[in-house]
Amino acid sequence: MNEQEYCKKVQEVFEFLLSSSCHIHDDTLYHKLLDSLNGKMIIPEFAESCGVIDFLQRAGNNTDISPDTLVFAVQLVEKLVSKLELPGIHLENMSVLIETVALRTSVDNLSVFCALFTTMTTILQCPCIKEFCLNIDFQDILKKSFDILKEERSIFLSRAVSEFICSLFSSKMAESQEAKKLLKELQTIIVNFDRDGSQRVLSPSMLCSLRVLEKAPHLFNDSFAEILDVLIILMKIGSTQSSTTAARCLHSLCLQCQDRAKSERVKSLVTEAIETVDIVKGLHIAKVLYPLQLLERSSLENTILEPLQMLDKTNHSPAMHSSLPAVSLSLTIVNDCNIQKLEACKCVAEVLKMTENRPDDFTGSGCYSFTGSSKLQIKCLDYLGSYTSKEVMLSVISSISNIVSYTTEHMIYGKCLLCLCRLLPEVLCSSCYSSERSTVKSDLSKIKESVQRNFCSVEWEFRDTSCEFVRNLMDKHKDKEGVIQWMLDSRFHVFACQAVGDGESYVRATSLSTLQTVLLSSYRTNLLQDMNTTIDEIISQILDVCKTDSEAFPRRSAARLLHHCLLDLSYLLHPDSIQCIAQCFSTSLPSDFDWEVKLIVVEFWCAILKRCFDADLDKETSDQPLGIVVSLDCLKNEKDGKRGYVSISSAINVLLKLSCDYDPSVSERVCQELCWICETLEKFVLKISSATNDDNRSDWCVCAHCSQLITELLNRMTEGKEKTRNDSVFKTDYDSNAVSLLDDILLLDRSQDNNDEDNAIDCY
């Protein structure tokens, strides 16, 4: 369809949208149309020829227009004004639409007004804003926006208006008389704030005023003292949200303050306020201020850690129970603000210790309201997983050993293991570990038992997390002999790899990934010995998973494992195993239902080809990396009597087949890969006829079959490039054919339908 036809269809759609019969229930169609038009409106003339300008002009005058279409029109204005340099006349039309909507539409149409203020917010930042505003009564729009705020309507609308007002003061319109007038009103709202404490939750207008203050504090210099007074009161008596908003405003105010005395006054008042307010509110304020530079961090840290430092496990009075929210919040802030200091770490470790027993355990060192609290445990473990000082390391290990032995929440179990994984190297190297009196050995032994048990847990999440733990240990500490030895002694690797036959697919997948990590490490011999098996037996088991497992996750992991085994461990494999893997990647896996498995197949064959080509480019390294990749009959001749297992032509055949895969992700990826394969093949094969004396290329075959294969490869690659250039592939239907979207919208136009379905009688 040419441009003219397209424009005609767009105009038809606009006609339909403007008609009173327009009922589009699926608003995604509006969004898709908006995106489609946005992509095509590159020049203003196109907008004109499509009838967009006309549509916007008529939309403003049409009183029957549906609210959804009006929203669409307003959003279209936003796209056009922000994207195109529109001529003055078009801009005027759009201003008129905006003004009409703003001043004549009922505010009850919340979606229309939300769209309007969002559009205005964007337009405020456009270069043409002054021109745009020339044609509208900006004063009235500002008044309307302020009225909406005061009326406290929908939260979404209030937010959109608030954004608009904030944006105003950072735009070119900030200096306008209208803006200055509005600013005064905002200042008045803050200054006249009810200070007796009755207004604990802030009104939208107050919130908006504070947002403006936070973003542009310099505009409020005139009434610094009064505003400071209000903000401090807000911090003290307001709700948590008010207090934190006030804290942010105070920070802004202080930042722009040139006068040192004023700045110091702000700081001292804030410090005093934090000390005055209740502990939870103080924590909220500290959380806001910590990343900012308003107060000294050390003093804020004291505030943040105070609830944790107050805990005294030997003297737990009932009053302590009330501090649970404070402790919880304090831990959240320690995590959020990433306070990685010894003092904080000690406190967190202490809290973890207090939570370490079962909730119903009264026999331990006492019962607290924290005992067994999973919420606190998660927060503590989050922190200790990222930072643990040496001083508390053993205490943390002890707590972990207790928690993992009883926890029924796999999240906590997983976090314990993550934390343990981080601490293990230091713990095992510490002098305490070798000390006879230390309890760390028994703690680690307890952990070992718990992890072993959880490998066999009834809940698959525990089994999965345990396998993941082994993989983490191998990944992160493969060079740390002590850690690996501890793991091997605990037989975790055996448990993890035995889970290949687990009943839950996620566990099988994780087990296979762990098996891959272990096999590719230098500890594979330990695994094979401990499992009393050979690598070929394992490969055979994995091949079974690839072919028979009903779930995609294990097949993906199995394919990945085979991929790496063949590339990196081929020298250990029996020729039959290599043959089976190659066959699996040639026949079974390319027809897998899962697209990710097919992507692994693509990666596999690309890696094989790359090695083959690299080896040929550098004869010195050809023997080792090439290894298995010696073709039998095609493309590459048999060399030095070496018999190969993986044929290059079969690799290319698989890739060619996958280039036509029904899944766009697979075909796209193959087409990308074909480019470099073709380029390399051209280098090796196609030039053979013109350079027959070149020894380096003498082993490449140029038989008719190979030539045909290469020609097909080139054709496919050209086809792929063409498609990519046209941007017509790998997209959804609507993306690839914008007209179909228009047709779909027009189909909703019931007035064109000759069959009067309303007259049909529904029997049922």
Added chain:
Amino acid sequence: ISQVLKFLPLSVVPKSDNYDKKWNHSDKEKDKILGDELKEVAGSVFVDGSLEFCAPEFGMTTLSEVDAILLSNHNTMLALPYVTEYSGFKGTVYCTEPTQQIGRQYMEELVTYVERNPRNKKCSKWKSDAILSSLPTFLREAIRPTAWRECYTKHDIQACLSRVQTVGYNEKRNIYGALIITACSSGYSIGSCNWTIKSPYQKICYISGTSTLTTHPKPMDTEPLRQSDLIIVSSMTKTPGYNPDQMIGEFCMNTVVTIKNGGNVLVPCYPSGMIFDLFECLSSHLDSCGLTTVPLYFLSPVSDSSLAYSNIYAEWLSGSKQSRVYLPEPPFPHAELVSIGRLRQYLNIHDGLQNDFKSPCIVFAGHPSLRMGDVVHFIELWGKSTGNTILFTEPDFPYLEALAPFQPLQMKVCYCPIDTGLSFSQANKLMRDLKPGHLVVAESYVQPPSNLSHKTDMVVDYDPPPLTYKRGEILTLPIKRQFETVEITPNLAKNVSPVEVKPGCMVSMVTAALNIKDNKYTLELLPDGHLSGKKRRADGSLIREKSYIWGSLNIQSFVDALTRQGITDIKVEDTEDGSIIDLPNDDTLIQVEGASTHIICNGEEIVRTKIRDTLLRCLQKL
């Protein structure tokens, strides 16, 4: 049965060296009397004699006068032969059919174990008070050891079961006309039941061995237990601190860990009940852990009948199990496990086990007390290896005491007691729902368990506070038979002229003979010779026939009647409770209230009589 723990185990393969060390009493005299009755193993002292069992205490009641025994489940049946065969009991035993069959299996297994590897030496010298008091605590705390008896025989079992009458759920059985008993599902085991005992005006429920959890048996039926005057609750969970769900998880987890580490798992068990759930959960967990080839061996002298019976009692099973029957599939998955050879059952270790035995494996064998049965052999065989595990799931025996004669033991020990019986919270919830008039429980249920004394919520709590009983105490239940239903013969009924005294309530005088037979009461016409029409007292004096007046007095009619009797100037004054009639001329006041009439007459006797007669005429008579 827990007293068997005081004895040395009966080895399947006799090896005396294990239990050869004689225990020496510090007092030489006593030591001489004791002889070699006691042996010492790893610091503990055991009786080296034939196993003895604690029979029911017959002294509490005359069992020959007991008409019926109601059995709740197979667990409560083991001592039945002692009652039916050795106590003079002449009544009938009632239970459900599965209870009878499974109970038979339990008893037969017990007898087989005792008879198969007998220890013929009977030890009784240690029981004498003089010696017993000086023995180590474990033996000293034995309760009434002199009353312990040898195990009954298979003949006793047969004779005992011949006294049993089976009932179905909700089937009404009449006990000598006095009571109607009904069994209703208690959800604890196959065929387990709670009993309702009803008279026409009273209802007592006996709740014992009940589970509100969903396992393999038919769920508990609470409907028949409502509107009871009294409920007796017993046999709640023996392990209130252990959640059965978690324990079965622990059981599965520990089994798999052991198997994955190359060890064998030994599960001491009974031949029926919880073991079916263990088979099901464990096999499914083994599957999910990829251990599909690990064999499960089930050893019991009744293993074949136990597995077979479980699959034919579909109507006694849970809904999900029943629905499998219609597929048609066996209700329990262990049938399939047996058919594919994954679960193999043997009568004992010599029943071909050695031909099929493959390690690592999981062995289920009896007896949970570890004093008899094939389990003894496996502990002796596997006990020395740290790789093996013994997993206790039956809560009947303290596992450390059970293991004591096998110490030192290297194999891992796990205690995962699975008792689906009512927990305290479940019992309290159930009682709040059933709302009985009175609740009767054992004394131990109204205070927290001794090992969990801080758990103050682990008590039976009810309003009114539960009545408690304890061993050796007789409790009078707060329930009395005040009314009985009496039938009237048609001939007698013909002569009765009832008068309606209030809507729906008719009254009549009747003279009849009360006939009582089989606890049924019937009013019949008096025999001819007795129809004299005159009643006599016991001393022979005549009783004057009198009529009974009833009804409320109509004041106006009464006043009119008095006027007719010539009494004049009558004044009537209405009060809160009735009326006062003043007869000033006769110096008389008549106070008429709802339930009484007072005549205060200071005048002549003739006036009083006149007033009395007038009043009686104004009332109705029977």
